[in-house]
Amino acid sequence: MSEMSYMAPERLEDALAAKAEHGAHARVVAGATDLILRMRDGVLRPDLLIDLRRLALDAIELDGDALRLGAYATHGQLLADPLVAAHLPALRQACSEFAGPPIRNRGTLGGNLVNASPAADLVPPLLAYDACVILDSADGRRELPLAAFFTGPGQTVLRPDEILTEVRLPLPPAGTGAEFIKLGQRRSMAISVVSVAARLSLGAAGEVQVARIALGAVAPTVVRAAAAEEALQGHAPDAGRLRAAAGLAGGAATPISDPRASREYRARMVPVLVRRALEAAWSASREAAAHG
Numbered sequence: 001m002s003e004m005s006y007m008a009p010e011r012l013e014d015a016l017a018a019k020a021e022h023g024a025h026a027r028v029v030a031g032a033t034d035l036i037l038r039m040r041d042g043v044l045r046p047d048l049l050i051d052l053r054r055l056a057l058d059a060i061e062l063d064g065d066a067l068r069l070g071a072y073a074t075h076g077q078l079l080a081d082p083l084v085a086a087h088l089p090a091l092r093q094a095c096s097e098f099a100g101p102p103i104r105n106r107g108t109l110g111g112n113l114v115n116a117s118p119a120a121d122l123v124p125p126l127l128a129y130d131a132c133v134i135l136d137s138a139d140g141r142r143e144l145p146l147a148a149f150f151t152g153p154g155q156t157v158l159r160p161d162e163i164l165t166e167v168r169l170p171l172p173p174a175g176t177g178a179e180f181i182k183l184g185q186r187r188s189m190a191i192s193v194v195s196v197a198a199r200l201s202l203g204a205a206g207e208v209q210v211a212r213i214a215l216g217a218v219a220p221t222v223v224r225a226a227a228a229e230e231a232l233q234g235h236a237p238d239a240g241r242l243r244a245a246a247g248l249a250g251g252a253a254t255p256i257s258d259p260r261a262s263r264e265y266r267a268r269m270v271p272v273l274v275r276r277a278l279e280a281a282w283s284a285s286r287e288a289a290a291h292g
């Protein structure tokens with residue numbers, strides 16, 4: 001068995017140079033909450049571990065009309081951050097229900113995305129907020145919509161020479177309300193059986209200008225419910241329209257059975273949770289519009 005090396009560089013350039021040299025044989029370590037399990041199970045056997053902890057990639061800041069979330073920001077940091085609380089309540093909600101405090105204090109945003117679980121809890125709210133990911137390599141930087149990042153369970157378009165450094169989101173417009181709902185086998189320390197994030201941004205006449213609905217743990221990747229979003233777009237919501245949209249959301253789900261839940265149970269819960277999430281998002285968006 002070959003020796004494994006470890007580095008914790010102070011400059012991103014050095015981390016990227018190591019990635020360029022070693023490619024898939026080098027693995028980035030953030031909180032290690034996923035990585036350690038995969039290495040223990042022999043799924044991953046890196047020759048080199050590149051620890052991100054000294055790279056100061058954990059800033060959460062406003063940049064003009066965008067929010068920038070560093071890939072190394074932990075769930076605990078996101079949960080405590082005033083910008084996240086003010087502008088991204090559905091993301092905050094996902095962090096508040098994420099595992100327990102020890103994992104929240106180690107696990108990072110970037111690790112949750114690159115791990116690419118269909119049940120990853122930060123993905124539905126980030127999709128609902130139209131997030132983009134910033135991928136850096138020694139050859140340069142690319143930015144792509146988070147929706148284009150995932151290709152399957154555990155699979156992304158991240159190249160072996162790239163590091164995810166940041167998530168960028170447009171500041172949600174005035175009149176925006178959003179909600180995240182997680183259904184697990186327990187109230188805490190549970191992997192999502194179904195998760196839903198919904199976001200509505202209302203115009204001056206109360207019509208839906210932007211509708212976003214994202215579903216977790218019911219398809220090979222987290223998915224948007226496009227038909228349901230379209231049914232809301234341009235209309236002033238009422239209870240009936242929200243219920244009809246929630247029914248359409250079921251069409252985006254292709255769930256499987258696993259030890260946590262059956263396919264049928266997941267399929268039945270999607271419209272229920274989407275309706276609840278839409279009702280809460282609508283109520284929050286009306287309140288935001290009244291105060292905006």
Ligand SMILES: Cc1cc2nc3c(=O)[nH]c(=O)nc-3n(C[C@H](O)[C@H](O)[C@H](O)COP(=O)(O)OP(=O)(O)OC[C@H]3O[C@@H](n4cnc5c(N)ncnc54)[C@H](O)[C@@H]3O)c2cc1C
Pocket residue numbers: 027028029030031032033034035036052071072097098099100103106107108109110111112113114115119120121122162163164165189190191192
């Ligand atoms: C007990 C327990 C409970 C959990 N509960 C939940 C939960 O409720 N919800 C949930 O969604 N997940 C949960 N998880 C999964 C895990 O904690 C999260 O996915 C976490 O966000 C992973 O982040 P990390 O920093 O620990 O990633 P790491 O383990 O350090 O890395 C994960 C993967 O991503 C790669 N990576 C990490 N950061 C980068 C980067 N910036 N650029 C490129 N590659 C990178 C690593 O090489 C590795 O392949 C749980 C895990 C455990 C052990």
